[in-house]
Amino acid sequence: MLFLAETSTDGVREQLFSTHDIPAVLWSPDGARGARPLVLLSHGGGRHKKDPEMVELGRRLALDHGYAVVVPDVPAHGDRPPVEEYQRLADRNQSRVAAGEDLGPLIAAFQALVARQTVPEWRAVLDAVQQLPHVGAGPVGYWGVSLGCGLGVPFVAAEPRVRAAVLGLGGASANADLAARITAPVQFVLQWDDERVPRAHGLALYDAIGSAEKTLHANPGGHEMPPAEVDSAVRFLARHLG
Amino acid sequence: MLFLAETSTDGVREQLFSTHDIPAVLWSPDGARGARPLVLLSHGGGRHKKDPEMVELGRRLALDHGYAVVVPDVPAHGDRPPVEEYQRLADRNQSRVAAGEDLGPLIAAFQALVARQTVPEWRAVLDAVQQLPHVGAGPVGYWGVSLGCGLGVPFVAAEPRVRAAVLGLGGASANADLAARITAPVQFVLQWDDERVPRAHGLALYDAIGSAEKTLHANPGGHEMPPAEVDSAVRFLARHLG
Numbered sequence: 001m002l003f004l005a006e007t008s009t010d011g012v013r014e015q016l017f018s019t020h021d022i023p024a025v026l027w028s029p030d031g032a033r034g035a036r037p038l039v040l041l042s043h044g045g046g047r048h049k050k051d052p053e054m055v056e057l058g059r060r061l062a063l064d065h066g067y068a069v070v071v072p073d074v075p076a077h078g079d080r081p082p083v084e085e086y087q088r089l090a091d092r093n094q095s096r097v098a099a100g101e102d103l104g105p106l107i108a109a110f111q112a113l114v115a116r117q118t119v120p121e122w123r124a125v126l127d128a129v130q131q132l133p134h135v136g137a138g139p140v141g142y143w144g145v146s147l148g149c150g151l152g153v154p155f156v157a158a159e160p161r162v163r164a165a166v167l168g169l170g171g172a173s174a175n176a177d178l179a180a181r182i183t184a185p186v187q188f189v190l191q192w193d194d195e196r197v198p199r200a201h202g203l204a205l206y207d208a209i210g211s212a213e214k215t216l217h218a219n220p221g222g223h224e225m226p227p228a229e230v231d232s233a234v235r236f237l238a239r240h241l242g
Numbered sequence: 243m244l245f246l247a248e249t250s251t252d253g254v255r256e257q258l259f260s261t262h263d264i265p266a267v268l269w270s271p272d273g274a275r276g277a278r279p280l281v282l283l284s285h286g287g288g289r290h291k292k293d294p295e296m297v298e299l300g301r302r303l304a305l306d307h308g309y310a311v312v313v314p315d316v317p318a319h320g321d322r323p324p325v326e327e328y329q330r331l332a333d334r335n336q337s338r339v340a341a342g343e344d345l346g347p348l349i350a351a352f353q354a355l356v357a358r359q360t361v362p363e364w365r366a367v368l369d370a371v372q373q374l375p376h377v378g379a380g381p382v383g384y385w386g387v388s389l390g391c392g393l394g395v396p397f398v399a400a401e402p403r404v405r406a407a408v409l410g411l412g413g414a415s416a417n418a419d420l421a422a423r424i425t426a427p428v429q430f431v432l433q434w435d436d437e438r439v440p441r442a443h444g445l446a447l448y449d450a451i452g453s454a455e456k457t458l459h460a461n462p463g464g465h466e467m468p469p470a471e472v473d474s475a476v477r478f479l480a481r482h483l484g
Contacts, residue, residue, distance in 0.1 A: 003362050021305070071321070080435075088332070192449070192458075203445070206460070207434070212462070213462075214458035214461070214462060215459060215460065215470075216434075216458065216459070217457060217458070217459055218448070218457065218458035219456070219457050220454070220455075220456060228457075
């Protein structure tokens, strides 16, 4: 684990680090000592670990709840080099959409491919971060919508440390089988008029999730998480992580 | 408006009254003076105005939020006489279900018929209660699931005083056109495995609601409102009624 920079702003400590060549940011309350809940956030497609949405959410979880929050850069995003195979696939998908193919299943298949890389990466990030004395081996939460849902379903299905997950803005095209293996409580956000995820695919993914405790929140509008759902999802994590 | 009994328990004043031959209960905080938000609750089928669920919810809205809460007995329920026509229809529906017909549309059609009576009744109840100095002409909220959804959709569509409505455990068989006329914010609760309301009918009713602000909360399980959704719905009303 290589620490690259450390700052502190208004009560929140920010540590930039890299582990196994994965650059990531870790936020925690200033002066935090001892084990605490840890939330892994996944940023959206084309974004990066210090995207304004991630910063706001990370600071809020650290300040209001005392949690540690880690955000890795997804491969080919942020401070990571481009990945030729992903670029080639993205280009080919663009041609296929131009030729009239449905976007939804292509996105889902692409995300399933990237998840083969991110699942072991994120497990390694958890391993590293939980060694730190101000993080420790507390309960883990996950938050990822859109790309973060496509990558999150396989991650949450594979990682027993995750005790609660916020997912959404994703569909069942590629990962219904994996969703069925999830057992942690899930709050799933679906946008009723999502231009990228057909409504039926989103409903099918919620349906496929294996957890006994899972709740679906749907709202009118396109491919974006409404602010009231951000508040609700923070309450959901707080309820389950303590 | 005829007052029948008044008591006070642990900070909540309870007034039993009748107006236009409609028996109802009104809860308000002890010593309340001046206008305040008013919530009309509809009880479920086979229940009555002082059902334990209604009492708990009414006391909570009065104590925690300072609201006035009114619950009328639905026709043929509680202190009201049986209605021959409804009984005949209920008997006929039972035979039709025994003969293999789907229950959902029969329930919905029956509720639409009863709503022709309850919409004007509930408007009269609001008129009467809002004359009281400790209720006044504040914003109105509505809460009704199951039977209270079948009766609530036409009521909320017709009554501009309603500024926020909790609905759910109901389907679109009979009232999609009326749902389209609703403009107040709605929180809609759907049970994913509802044995009385087919999932597609519930989703179709949420879809049909005309409000720009409407949110769907779905959870696994049968025809019953989960406790966490009661909490969420109270927060929703509080956010909109102030």
